[in-house]
């Protein structure tokens with residue numbers, strides 16, 4: 001589903017941030033990207049999301065070589081990837097509901113269908129009742145959940161989040177991670193950058209670690225999350241975020 005083959009990335013004439021990085025992520029995996037500040041976590045996520053090109057090597061997402069997509073076709077691939085970047089880019093002059101509706105505008109859905117989907121997305125991240133508030137009236141954790149709702153409303157096959165729990169207290173951080181866990185449990189491939197080692201240990205998943213140009217692929221402990229409260233969604237959930245391509249093949 002996501003594959004890096006001999007990927008190098010530098011900016012301008014700078015050092016290699018990523019140097020000969022190789023890994024594959026299968027559909028439905030939940031993977032952390034870790035490493036100290038400035039190591040290249042955001043850069044790796046941006047390569048997957050098609051926001052930055054690799055300097056060398058092949059990045060394949062959903063069966064497509066990102067570097068071979070034209071400016072016209074790249075947006076189609078991007079729609080299969082829900083991105084939650086460090087700066088959430090929420091629109092403060094619109095209410096929370098309209099922020100979630102925004103990505104649906106390009107999908108050509110009628111207003112009623114779009115509104116139903118947006119309400120379902122807000123419900124899944126626990127923001128029901130907050131539809132009419134401006135994002136500025138939401139707490140940091142709620143803003144982060146709004147960003148997640150906006151990322152999942154288009155039903156992406158892949159969810160990518162850059163430090164989604166930064167600046168949140170422990171309980172809010174766990175709540176956010178549980179939201180990701182729930183989406184992952186209904187089949188969404190999930191890639192999360194974090195340097196919160198305690199949080200990553202709690203979730204004990206496969207971790208791609210970048211540190212001073214060195215890349216390590218560390219297997220996590222498979223199985224259920226410690227303290228799992230049980231998912232609030234199930235695969236049979238009619239509104240569950242589905243895979244767009246329906247494929248189950250290897251990356």
Ligand SMILES: Nc1ncnc2c1ncn2[C@@H]1O[C@H](COP(=O)(O)OP(=O)(O)OP(=O)(O)O)[C@@H](O)[C@H]1O
Pocket residue numbers: 011017035036037038039040041042043044195
């Ligand atoms: N557009 C850019 N132009 C030039 N250099 C960049 C660009 N984006 C990132 N870098 C550099 O690449 C390196 C890796 O940055 P990146 O944001 O990927 O690190 P990170 O691991 O996500 O850090 P943090 O945990 O602080 O967010 C840094 O030295 C950064 O200055």
